[in-house]
Amino acid sequence: MQPNPTVFTPLLIAALVFFAWSCYRRFSLVTLGRGEDRFQRLDLRVWDMLLYAFGQKRVVAKPFGINHFVIFWSFVILLIANGEFLIRGVFPAVSLALLPPSLRHALLLAFDAISLLTLVSIALAVGRRLFFPPSYLNTPYVKARSFEAFLILAFIALLMLAYFGLHGAEIAMGEEEAAAWMPVSSFVAKVLLAPHSSLLIPVASFCWWVHAVVLLAFMMFLPHSKHMHILTAIPNCFFASLGKPNTQPREEFTRGSRYGVSEVQEFTWKDLLDGFSCTECGRCQNACPATATGKPLNPRQVVHAIKTNLFVNGPLIQKGGKPIVPLIGEEGEGTNTEDTIWACTTCGACLEACPVLIEQMPKIIKMRRHLVEMESQFPEELLNLFENMEQRSNPWGIAPTERTKWCSTMEVKPFTAGETEYLFYVGCAGSFDSRQKHVSVALATILNEAEVSWGILGKEEQCCGDSLRRLGNEYVFDKMARENVRLFQEKGIKKVITQCPHCFSTLKNDYKQYGLELEVVHHSELINDLLKAGKLNLSQKVTDLGRVLFHDSCYLGRHNDVYEAPREIIAAATGAPPVEMERTRNNSFCCGAGGGRMWMEEFIGTRINLNRVEEALRKNPDTICVACPYCMTMFEDGLKDKLAGQTRVRDVAEVVAEGLR
């Protein structure tokens, strides 16, 4: 079958121009974003790209992920086939036939096999979407857009069918010398086409044109659909954040600047690229505790809103106009409501889930920054928090003189430069919350028992400012961080123990931006090291805790990759590793307190902590082990609400301290 270049060439050119124009338009929209350096460490970037974009690490980790992997790689390999097809459409003389026969045969065999595989995968994908849609595909939002998904699947299927039709017809006509290398096409030729020899020519040209038209249509449609991600996912993985996005960038406080993001072009170009890279797979939404408990927040929607907002406003902004669709405001396409923005616990589950390394949560915090810093607009409860932090450097507004009350029953040394090795940064909860004070005492006992050289800052200790930063109050955070850094530097503090994952992450990751390099350990890590090094000897196995379950804190696990230490010390103290929850380790489900949610009332939907407590109770634990003061509160409250008073909550330090008695 010989293509007809005179008809095809103009079609191809038109399609290519349209495709290029669509891509350019998107690219130019992305460049509207603010600058951001995403070019450091190219080696790591290439690796991320290979691993996540080409290796599809996160995609295959999920059921049906392998299906996507097959379709993706088929697509890549068939690019050659389709490339040949297009070129041949214009220059009939240029074809694979120009290659050495052995290579050509191998390719043809691959095309044939892969096309079949793709057809099967497509069938599976359609079947799944139709008959076993996972919960996150079952939302109104996804349903409204499933036409697009089916259309794309249909396009691919048609391409495959046309391929077999065309080649089958050619084989049947005896035009293909390499038929032996094309088993599927040969099968089609033999079984389906051979009996109708008169139709072979029309079938061949029909299939050719179907293939051609679908291919061009696919190309033109691509940039306009979520399948744009085929093109953007690769650079997106390349430009992804190198470290974990467990901290937020600093802001310069100079007159006349704007803070945070209230209009789409105030996002960085990478944020905008994220918008175009979303595959709408719903993994983030599925992992998000806010979405799961009926809050208006859905991380996918946040990313999607950026894209839709950019589409409407971008061209206006390019022309020097003003955006017409607000980024933050009343519910609507391309707009995030304030409730959405405040619902995030910054748990990082979305970040961990996204196959193409989109950074959803940081965008939410950027919008929070705008609300707090420019508009002074935030849930009422936060006013107290903000004032307390600024005036008394703790979230509850308790007099700083009470910081040392927790150790009134024991002797605790102040940190002395040159003498003390570790600063025990007690933290606000450890200093003021009567429940957490027990943990402070337990930890202090352990440190003494292991003869660690440690001291505290006492009344000089200030809040680390975690909640402020996650709530977008960067201005006050910045003030507090600078004061803390100065204090740490003055005192010559190098090593810090924290009992709170929030202090831990803030001192470790956020303060780095202020030039403070500390060795920060979470108490679970330190205790584990002490146990392993034989510096801490448990005098008895802790047996009265019964069945022990462990809950991973977001800021310990997901944000800082500490998973083993708490488990190991529980195992060491009780003699058995803890029972795991259904959602565990990097899939852990937030307790509901992060991101400053600890200071807000939870009015919408169901309570996040109850969701998690119910999950925990399904494992019938006697003791729930935590490693974070906020988790402590959330579990204690949740258990009381569930009238599950017989289940206790213990910090890992308390478990170990019990073994010392």
Next chain:
Amino acid sequence: MTEPKKTLKKPRGVACLVEGKCIACGARCQSACPVNAVEMNDAGEPVIITEKCIGCVKCVKVCPAQAIEMYFTPEEQKILDELMKQGAAVEEVDEEARAVAEKIAAYSGVWVFVEQTEGEPAKVSWELLGKGRELADALSVELAAVIVGEKVEHLCNEAFAYGADKAYLIDAPVFRHYRTESYLKAVCHLIDTYKPEVVLMGATGLGRDLAGAVATVVKTGLTADCTGLAIDDKRNLMQTRPAFGGNIMATIMCDKFRPQMATVRPHVMAMPVKKEGATGTIVRESCEVREDDILVKVLEIISDKKGRDQVDVAGAEFIVSGGRGMMGKENFAILQDLADELGGVVGASRSAVDAGWMPPERQVGQTGKTVRPKIYVACGISGAIQHLVGMQDSDVVIAINRDKDAPIFEVATYGIVGDLFQIIPAITQRLRELKQQKSK
């Protein structure tokens, strides 16, 4: 044998700050110093420039915290000791003091302003008559009640029953509602005419509104919200009151001006025994105030008792709060009973709100209301920090919990370990009994 009288010159010394005692009262020492020898540092504490100091002791006298002392070199100290031995502590006679004494001698008598709303007296006024009686007796002067209003003559007899010797009465339609301007004129007129040495008012909204205005016009000192009153050896009123949010108590004097005015906290002074049938003189006065001149109009008085459903936890003076320990919605009735006895409202912990036992606007705590009542009764509340931050500024916290280790006891002024379902009704019962006894 007569000792040769060696005339020693009394050393004056220099002022110096006693470490850690200054309360940064607002630079009294600096303003007192006649030679500008006192500078203030950033912490609001004085730095005394010894070279300039002339040893006049003014700063020492004026400092409320006894933070400044006179410093003498060892030699000077020796001379001082010598002088002491000789008993030569000659009182320097102060011209100024004599003039003041003359001025204040013209004032006599203790007055209590009787506060009333629509003819209904405020109880604090009677409490004050009780205290006023003591003061008047200590000074051997008359105790008078000041009664201003419309159709309030009946209050005179009541004032006599509570111990007043005399009642100054201004009764006219223009005084029907309390308005600062009209009452101010009336009271100032009385003070000008009869010159009392002490004027007491209740530290209520009305009392503080009026007293502040009167003191300004009369140009005398006024001490707010006193909790203790007594007479010193120089016939001056010692007025004791909490300051710095109740963290310290201060005794305030107003010895050079008359009348000495004070507002006094309700419920602090004991209620005097009522002697029915006691009599006294009524001094009827009139005061030139015309309705047309008073532009402020009271349009409506809304009694809080009417709007029960609109409970204002944040502003309440007595709060009885229940937590999860209440076990159910219906049990909050016993808290309401107690709150009614106290004249307060019912609050709740978040647990009680979550359980649907109380509406969210009653929630006290971190994400609820911040309250500062006179008495906060926490019933079946464990005392999580989220709750504590909302109520720890209460004057008195009473905790009732069956768990003796509950953290609420850490902030409680009075704690009772036990079953709230037995204790609360017992408290309510006791209050009722006592009230009945009293009214008999």
Next chain:
Amino acid sequence: MLVVACIKQVPDTTQVQIDPVTNTLVREGIPFIVNPYDTHALEEALRFKDRFGFRVAAISMGPPNSEATLRKALALGVDETILLSDRCFGGADTLATSNVLASAIRRLQEQEEVGIVICGKQTIDGDTAQVGPGIATRLGFSQLTLVDRIEHLDREKRTIRVRRKLEGRHEIVEAPLPALLTVVRELNRPRYPSVPKRLASQETEVKVWSNDVLRLDVNAIGLKGSPTWVNRIFSPERDKGEIIGDGVNDPVATANLLIDRLLSKDLLAL
């Protein structure tokens, strides 16, 4: 029309404690804050600005470091700030304080009509609630204390209608302008300063008026103009954390014990 908010810098009294050993006030490191009641006064002044476009001035009498308080007011949006600071203002009681503040307001009145003055109900260090009435009396303004709601402002008739919060009752009062309001916490929720305004406030001038400007009789201001003086301070008797009786075995007796205790400490009156 100008709305004047009177604000004061106070030590954060929740952090003031008496040293149990020396029996003196521990003040080390105690920060100064804007008197909490005054933040509500400021807020209401700013709401008048938002609603009616009035200009707002914040004035404060205090030592030079009170400037920080006025900067905070600037960050919240006031148009003008004046710090009344002079050695001879120091040591003032309420009578002397109201004299200085009233005189400053009179000064402001020379430039622009002052319609409303707003004060906090009281300060947390002094707790007197007397400065507001003092100013009103000196200026002859309508005196409206303990306001917990602004009902209406009639610009034509030049009257203001407010609700006052009194013991066990509320009062709706209408008064002609100019008026002085003292406000309680329930009146409003103070706003939070935005970052641009905070930064701007750092660069705006805070005017300082000394007695050279006000020219008040030195015997009527500061320590000399204060009839009252503090004779003595001492720590209050306070019992913290006393467990009363045996509530488990004898609830009735324990309840009675509690009531007796409250009565004997004058914490309760029947």
